[in-house]
Amino acid sequence: MVIYTEEDSVLENIRRKQADFTKKLLALTEKNGYQIIQTNGQRFRKKIQPPPKGCEVFIGKLHKNLYEDELIPVFESIGPLYKFRLMLDFTERTRGYAFATYFNKEDAEKAIAKLNKYEIRPRLHIGVYKSVDNCRLFLGNLPPNKTRVEVKELLSQYVSGIVDIIMYPDYNNRELNRGFVFVEFEDHRMAAMARRQFAPENLLAWGQPLYVDWADPLPEVDSSVMAKGYFSEILKPQLFKESSNI
Secondary structure (H helix, E strand, O other): OOOOOHHHHHHHHHHHHHHHHHHHHHHHHHHHOOEEEEEOOEEEEEOOOOOOOOOEEEEEOOOOOOOHHHHHHHHHOOOOEEEEEEEEOOOOOEEEEEEEEEOOHHHHHHHHHHHOOOEEEOOEEOEEEEOOOOOEEEEEOOOOOOOHHHHHHHHHOOOOOEEEEEEEEOOOOOOOEEEEEEEEEOOHHHHHHHHHHHOOOOOEEOOEEOEEEEOOOOOOOOHHHHHOOOHHHHHHHHHHHHHHOO
């Protein structure tokens, strides 16, 4: 005779729920033709041809039992998605937030306008905000005699995805740097992984600790503003301000 304990019943219920969710996820992929990939605590789905910056939105206030089968159809009601990243913990429960990337900025702006505070379940509202798709890190306390090549060689030992090292010469001696550089990565994910790898005080080089943190993101202009022809009026003062500090 087999005796089932209360623990067996709980485990069986969990397995049943997981199997049911797996079926829903597979049905979603078959319907839309998307590929599901899970890696490093996040699960995402994507198509092809990466969109430009400014097409990603941040989704917050997610219940721990909210998954792609409910979220994706809501965000696809705005427009086609390039990628949807759901952040998970090690038990595969959501961390309470996700990222949706559209193919154009207009759809991202519509999603923020229409889906912020959207009631996805009775009395359960989600938050949808603009995602700062920052791909740039600030590296400070740098010895003034180090070059761009030396900095890139150092960082490349630990992280990948570096596309550029932005260094400014010293005011008085152009053979020296100003003690800092900006490190540009291929995408936000690689920049975030590099920041986590080095911060805080986790990068020692040339006999001293180097300071690593997010750099201020580049200014973005709303597409509705650009459509009205205000782009040059708004952006030029910002560009002048930045260039005056270089």
